[in-house]
Amino acid sequence: MENLVLIQNLAIVVLAGFTGFLVISKVPNTLHTPLMSATNAIHGIVVLGAVLVLGMGVGDDVVSGIILFVAVVFGAINVVGGFVVTDRMLGMFKQKPGTSSKGKADK
Amino acid sequence: MSWIHHEVFINTLYIISFSLMIYGLMKLTGPQTAVRGNWIAAIGMTLAFVATLLKDEMGENWLLIIAGLVVGAAVGVPAALKVKMTAMPQMVALFNGVGGGAVALIAWAEFRNTDGYAHEPKYMAIASLFAALVGSVSFWGSNVAFGKLQEILPGKPITLGKLQQPVNVLVLLGAVACGVAIAVGADSEWLMVGLLVLAALVGLFVVLPIGGADMPVVISMLNAATGLSAAAMGLALNNTALIVAGMLVGASGSILTNLMAKAMNRSIPAIVAGGFGGGGGSAGGAGGGETRPVQSTSAADAAIQMAYASNVVVVPGYGMAVAQAQHAVKEMAELLEAKGVQVSYAIHPVAGRMPGHMNVLLAEADVPYEQLKEMDEINSQFAQTDVSLVIGANDVTNPAAETNPNSPIYGMPVLKVNQSKSVIVLKRSMSSGFAGIDNELFYDSKTAMLFGDAKASVSEIVEELKQL
Numbered sequence: 001m002e003n004l005v006l007i008q009n010l011a012i013v014v015l016a017g018f019t020g021f022l023v024i025s026k027v028p029n030t031l032h033t034p035l036m037s038a039t040n041a042i043h044g045i046v047v048l049g050a051v052l053v054l055g056m057g058v059g060d061d062v063v064s065g066i067i068l069f070v071a072v073v074f075g076a077i078n079v080v081g082g083f084v085v086t087d088r089m090l091g092m093f094k095q096k097p098g099t100s101s102k103g104k105a106d107k
Numbered sequence: 108m109s110w111i112h113h114e115v116f117i118n119t120l121y122i123i124s125f126s127l128m129i130y131g132l133m134k135l136t137g138p139q140t141a142v143r144g145n146w147i148a149a150i151g152m153t154l155a156f157v158a159t160l161l162k163d164e165m166g167e168n169w170l171l172i173i174a175g176l177v178v179g180a181a182v183g184v185p186a187a188l189k190v191k192m193t194a195m196p197q198m199v200a201l202f203n204g205v206g207g208g209a210v211a212l213i214a215w216a217e218f219r220n221t222d223g224y225a226h227e228p229k230y231m232a233i234a235s236l237f238a239a240l241v242g243s244v245s246f247w248g249s250n251v252a253f254g255k256l257q258e259i260l261p262g263k264p265i266t267l268g269k270l271q272q273p274v275n276v277l278v279l280l281g282a283v284a285c286g287v288a289i290a291v292g293a294d295s296e297w298l299m300v301g302l303l304v305l306a307a308l309v310g311l312f313v314v315l316p317i318g319g320a321d322m323p324v325v326i327s328m329l330n331a332a333t334g335l336s337a338a339a340m341g342l343a344l345n346n347t348a349l350i351v352a353g354m355l356v357g358a359s360g361s362i363l364t365n366l367m368a369k370a371m372n373r374s375i376p377a378i379v380a381g382g383f384g385g386g387g388g389s390a391g392g393a394g395g396g397e398t399r400p401v402q403s404t405s406a407a408d409a410a411i412q413m414a415y416a417s418n419v420v421v422v423p424g425y426g427m428a429v430a431q432a433q434h435a436v437k438e439m440a441e442l443l444e445a446k447g448v449q450v451s452y453a454i455h456p457v458a459g460r461m462p463g464h465m466n467v468l469l470a471e472a473d474v475p476y477e478q479l480k481e482m483d484e485i486n487s488q489f490a491q492t493d494v495s496l497v498i499g500a501n502d503v504t505n506p507a508a509e510t511n512p513n514s515p516i517y518g519m520p521v522l523k524v525n526q527s528k529s530v531i532v533l534k535r536s537m538s539s540g541f542a543g544i545d546n547e548l549f550y551d552s553k554t555a556m557l558f559g560d561a562k563a564s565v566s567e568i569v570e571e572l573k574q575l
Contacts, residue, residue, distance in 0.1 A: 002228045009342050009350060016338075016351040019129060020358025026136045029456055029481050032363060032463030033195060035135055036330055038145050039359040040202050042128055043330075043337045045152060045352040046209045047179070048159045049344055051172050053216055055165035064219045065168065069175050071212035074205040076179020077186075082202050083149040084187035089195070090145055092470040093138040 034089045041082025047075025112163045118347060120158035125351040127151030132355065138476060155348040192471040193428045196461040197256035200249045200326055207245025207333040210340050211303055214239035217343065223294025235343035236286040239299070240306045241336035247310030249329050255319065256460055262319035267312075272380055275312050282306045313379055319425075320502060321378050322460040324367040328375070331360025363462050370456035370482075372508075372519040401537070404555035406564060409496075409531050410571035412555075416493035418449040420485065422522055423465045424458050426499015426534065430561035436498065437472035439565055442572040451478045453485040453495075453522050455503035482522060492527035497548075499533060499561045505546045515544055530554040533564045 027035045050071035058064040110116055128151040134144025159165070183202075190198045214235045218224065224232035254260035267274055282305035285298045317325050334356025341349025368375050404412075413419050421440065427433060440450040452474065458465045466479060480488075489495065497504055504524045507514040524530055525548050532554060548554055557564050 002230075005345060006228070006230050006342075009345065009347075012347060012350050013338060013342070013354055016125075016354035017358050020132075020355040021362065023129060023132050023355075024359040024362050026133075028136065029454070029463060030466040030476070030479060031135060031138065031141060032366075033199075033461055033467045034141060034145075034463070035132075035359065036327065036363060036462060037195070037199050037202070038132070038135060038148060039334065039356040040199055040206070040330060042132075042148060042152065042352050043206045043334045043356040044202075045155060045349055046206055046213065046337045046340060047176075048155060049213045049337075049340050049346065049349055050175075050209055051156075052159055052162065052165070052344060052346070053213055053220070054168045054172055054175075055160075055162070056220075057167035058216065058220060061219060064216045065171060067212050067216045067219075068168075069171050071209040071216070072172060072175030073179040073182070074209035074212070076176045077183035078179075078202050078206040078209065079152060079183075080180045081183030081187040081198075083145060083152070084184055085190065085195075085198060085202070086145045087142065088187065089192070089467055089470075090138070090142040092192075092467070092473075093141065093476070 031093070034086050034093070037082060037086040037089060041079055041086055044075055044079025044082050047072060047079050050075050112161055114163075117158045117161055120154055120161075121346075121348040124151040124155035124158065125348055127154065128352060128355065132359075152352075155352075158348070191431070192433075192468055193431050194257075195467055196322065196326060196459070196464060197253045199461060200253040200256060200329070203326070203330050203333050204246050204249030204253065207242040207249060207329070207336060210242030210333070210336040211239050211246060211306075212242075213340060214242065214343070215299060215303060218289070218299045219296065223289060223296075223299075225294060229290065231343045231345075232290050234339045236289060236302065238336045238339035238343060239302055240282055240286060241332050241339065243303045243306035244310040244313070245329050245332040245336060247307040248314040248325070248332075249310075251311055251314040252322065252325055252329065255314075256322065260315075264316045264318045266316040271312065271316060275309065278305050278308045278312060282309060317378065319460065320457070321371070321373075323457045323462050323464070324364055324371070324373075324375070324378050326461050327360050327363035327367055328379075329360075331357050331364055334358075334360055367457055367462055370520060372516070399550050401549055402552075402555045404531065404557050406557065406567035407571045409555070409557055410568045410575065412529065412531065413443055413448065413494050413496065413568075414446050414572060414575050416448055418451070418492055419443060419494045419496060420451055420453050420489065420492045420524075420527065422453045422455075422495055422497045422500050422504060422524055423469070424455075424498065424500025424503060425460060425464075426501075426561050428459055428464065428468055428499070430499065430563075432498060432562035432565050433468040433472040433474075435562050435565040435569060437469070437474050439569050439572065440474070440478075442569060446572075446575075451480050451485065453482070453524075454479055455482055455500070455522050458500055458503050482520060486523045489523045489526040493529065495524045495527040495530045497524060497530060497532040497534075498565070499535075501534075501546055502544065504548050505544065507544065507547050510547075524548060525551055525553070528553065532556050533561050534558060535560060
């Protein structure tokens with residue numbers, strides 16, 4: 001049973017890896033920084049892991065509690081900060097058509 | 108309402124959530140849809156988070172969890188809102204690092220909670236140990252990268268010389284040995300701490316010797332590493348959302364790492380083994396260049412030259428980012444366009460300190476998307492270009508990469524700026540670039556140097572243009 005779970009999860013690993021390759025190969029050079037920062041935010045999903053392990057309880061183990069608390073903080077910084085900064089960056093790319101046509105109108 | 112806590116329901120939510128993340132990433136392929144894509148991915152993330160909170164096992168430490176989230180958000184959001192676009196590489200490095208750090212810490216706590224994985228299946232132990240190792244490497248490596256980009260640490264490579272590689276390998280083997288010992292049944296916590304510390308040293312030793320110019324590769328690589336460690340943690344926790352998200356990031360980081368390494372014509376192992384530190388450093392010291400004459404020009408002359416050209420190609424580099432000259436550059440381009448000059452921008456894939464760095468800065472200054480040309484597209488046009496204006500770029504314009512087989516950057520694809528009819532180079536001084544190599548372009552008879560801070564120089568040109 002355990003091995004079955006492992007095999008199923010490994011299948012997900014492989015498929016997700018290929019999906020990632022296919023999807024991300026299409027992103028143009030121009031958007032590489034936002035891409036990187038968006039994927040950065042996505043690996044912030046580790047915050048789930050931290051919350052889950054903490055939520056399952058660490059008993060009286062203060063040290064584990066501290067370790068996991070820091071992990072939650074780190075994960076939250078990663079995920080929240082990552083999405084916000086990506087949004088800011090992409091916002092600048094988006095305004096472009098409007099401003100460029102305005103620039104032409106000025107001429 | 109017991110079904111809401113059921114594994115089937117929760118895993119269904121996970122499937123929806125990672126579908127949203129993939130869909131969001133698909134939208135990142137165009138600047139128009141990318142903003143929405145980012146939010147779709149964020150919604151996916153939120154959903155995965157909610158699903159996790161619904162899990163049956165969840166029941167303790169709510170206060171600690173909420174406090175952690177609040178503190179994290181309180182640190183992350185203001186940082187993300189305030190960071191300057193020029194400082195984006197270090198911000199990304201930092202966010203990347205904390206992600207890796209979180210993974211390593213979770214693995215450590217897992218070790219403690221399970222008495223050294225005593226009752227867990229072997230593969231869970233192995234996945235968790237792998238996550239700990241890679242996460243710790245990524246955390247410390249990213250922090251060094253942050254330090255270098257923020258100029259807290261010197262940007263030049265710091266190495267142990269010839270000992271570097273044997274030491275790196277030994278330390279890595281030590282970390283792996285700790286992991287193996289735990290996996291086969293040892294349950295001393297010192298082994299786990301040893302693994303984390305040795306992995307931390309690997310992160311420090313690998314990134315410290317890497318020079319600033321190699322940063323785009325390093326940041327992409329660390330990004331991939333954190334992704335893979337998250338995926339491994341997903342295996343250890345049997346959590347589909349973590350596996351998929353981690354693998355997506357791992358794939359994206361690997362693609363970018365490859366692209367960046369290719370754009371520098373360097374193999375990834377060569378970069379990891381140490382920047383241009385070895386041979387390149389001494390080549391940079393060659394004093395030959397200092398005595399060679401260069402032509403310098405003034406802002407007024409540069410302005411006239413460009414105003415009477417029919418087309419100008421701007422070649423931005425890290426120097427533009429450091430000087431934060433992007434807005435001045437945009438203003439200059441507008442003035443030139445008003446005089447009927449056609450302006451475009453030549454973007455080298457590794458210009459700056461992270462993939463796409465120049466594009467972000469120019470986007471911040473509202474430079475139209477269509478004017479940004481990638482290397483392959485613009486290289487065929489340099490021969491018809493009247494004036495190339497190089498702003499704080501160096502190695503990516505060095506013709507030696509094509510002509511001099513002895514050059515450390517020989518074979519690296521470069522922007523063929525030297526083919527244009529004339530070249531103006533804005534540069535702070537005659538010091539060599541991060542690669543420490545003399546740039547033939549600067550001594551070309553077609554080239555005129557305009558020394559000074561890039562922003563100050565461009566602003567002067569703007570003033571001159573206004574008076575023309």
